[in-house]
Amino acid sequence: MTGRLFREVVLPERDPAERFDVLVEGREIARVGPGGSLAVPASATVVEADGRWLLPGFIDDHVHLREPGLERKEGYATGTRAAAAGGITTLLEIQNNPPLMVDRAAVEAKLAQVRPLSVVNIGVYGSLVRESLGHASEMADLVHGYKLFMGPSTGGIDVSGDEVLRSMFREVAATGHWLFVHAEDGDLIAQGIARHGPDGARAFHLARSAAAEIKATEDALRLAHDEGTRLHVFHLSSGGALELIRDARGAGRPVTCGTCPHYLYFTHEDTARVGPLLKVNPSIKTAGDREALLAGLRDGTVDCLSSDHAPHTAEEKAREFPLAPSGIPCLDIFMPLCLTLAERGALPLTTVLDRAARTPAALHGFERKGSVAEGFDADLVLVDPRERRVVRGAEHFSKARQTPYEGAELIGWPQLTVVGGEVVFARSPEA
Numbered sequence: 100m101t102g103r104l105f106r107e108v109v110l111p112e113r114d115p116a117e118r119f120d121v122l123v124e125g126r127e128i129a130r131v132g133p134g135g136s137l138a139v140p141a142s143a144t145v146v147e148a149d150g151r152w153l154l155p156g157f158i159d160d161h162v163h164l165r166e167p168g169l170e171r172k173e174g175y176a177t178g179t180r181a182a183a184a185g186g187i188t189t190l191l192e193i194q195n196n197p198p199l200m201v202d203r204a205a206v207e208a209k210l211a212q213v214r215p216l217s218v219v220n221i222g223v224y225g226s227l228v229r230e231s232l233g234h235a236s237e238m239a240d241l242v243h244g245y246k247l248f249m250g251p252s253t254g255g256i257d258v259s260g261d262e263v264l265r266s267m268f269r270e271v272a273a274t275g276h277w278l279f280v281h282a283e284d285g286d287l288i289a290q291g292i293a294r295h296g297p298d299g300a301r302a303f304h305l306a307r308s309a310a311a312e313i314k315a316t317e318d319a320l321r322l323a324h325d326e327g328t329r330l331h332v333f334h335l336s337s338g339g340a341l342e343l344i345r346d347a348r349g350a351g352r353p354v355t356c357g358t359c360p361h362y363l364y365f366t367h368e369d370t371a372r373v374g375p376l377l378k379v380n381p382s383i384k385t386a387g388d389r390e391a392l393l394a395g396l397r398d399g400t401v402d403c404l405s406s407d408h409a410p411h412t413a414e415e416k417a418r419e420f421p422l423a424p425s426g427i428p429c430l431d432i433f434m435p436l437c438l439t440l441a442e443r444g445a446l447p448l449t450t451v452l453d454r455a456a457r458t459p460a461a462l463h464g465f466e467r468k469g470s471v472a473e474g475f476d477a478d479l480v481l482v483d484p485r486e487r488r489v490v491r492g493a494e495h496f497s498k499a500r501q502t503p504y505e506g507a508e509l510i511g512w513p514q515l516t517v518v519g520g521e522v523v524f525a526r527s528p529e530a
């Protein structure tokens with residue numbers, strides 16, 4: 100059995116002042132003991148960590164990799180390598196370009212194509228569109244949930260109309276899975292564009308407004324309550340929608356939510372200054388919304404940090420603002436972005452690790468992931484907390500190398516990423 104002994108690591112989720120030895124055997128974490136206490140088994144590789152952090156691989160439950168269909172923008176070979184470099188050992192992907200995941204045959208064909216290309220653990224969501232009606236249960240054992248776009252976004256696959264939505268909520272409830280929703284109201288967005296102009300950078304957040312997110316979140320909460328559906332709201336961008344979710348949870352409803360780094364690093368004023376690289380759905384909102392989302396992460400109302408990695412070509416993102424597609428690539432720098440929030444004091448480190456690893460593991464039923472503990476899967480990331488690096492998009496594995504974070508100095512860069520006991524990324528040979 101292949102083995103790897105990480106000697107003298109710090110496990111920040113346990114105790115930032117103590118050192119531990121962590122022994123990996125096969126695909127599992129076999130032993131965790133005090134630093135210097137574990138003997139080196141024959142044939143084991145030893146990693147002298149000397150106080151570096153050993154972290155649970157992050158579990159990113161909102162990724163777009165465009166394969167099959169739009170491999171010129173991204174694919175599983177490049178996307179999962181970007182994930183490994185960015186500290187993600189499990190990703191769950193949403194197909195939002197044709198062919199959508201409307202039935203069992205579509206999901207099987209996709210998994211057969213992309214599994215052999217992947218270097219991290221992967222899973223997919225079923226699509227909720229008119230064509231998928233009646234097909235949710237047949238794919239239930241192949242998917243990690245179902246994704247519904249309640250507003251216009253990439254791919255033009257939004258669904259509206261209360262009766263159609265209601266039947267989708269009912270269908271998902273019968274599978275026992277969570278329903279994952281992109282919550283923006285199409286009518287309010289259309290009214291916003293009529294009032295504030297067509298998609299200009301300065302007016303973008305006013306057209307794709309907080310009110311649109313709040314209205315769709317209200318509708319989703321009502322339908323989920325009526326139909327007994329477990330609801331997760333993806334990529335929250337406004338304090339108003341967060342309040343609705345806080346109230347629903349306070350009432351004991353099965354409702355969870357997530358947000359993404361771009362809503363925590365930027366405001367709409369940055370969008371106006373930077374341009375299409377920060378064009379994303381939902382739009383980036385105000386400094387007040389950003390503070391509310393950070394508070395929600397701290398108090399546990401926001402369960403998950405996810406990347407919403409949404410790759411487009413450099414040419415597409417270089418268009419004028421109204422013509423540029425929405426979406427920000429993120430996989431290559433996901434862990435550094437999350438850990439730097441802790442380094443800057445925006446969030447406690449333990450909260451970051453919880454929202455990016457432990458809670459998404461629990462939410463998605465990965466009982467042996469999300470933590471560095473005996474018996475858990477050996478999905479691990481070695482980080483030197485003293486190392487600072489500058490974001491250089493040209494170095495990224497993703498095909499989408501244009502990034503609004505270009506030049507930012509971050510901490511938390513994976514030096515070694517291990518999935519199921521195997522090294523899938525090493526930043527330098529001596530790591």
Ligand SMILES: [Zn+2]
Pocket residue numbers: 161163193407409
């Ligand atoms: Zn998305």
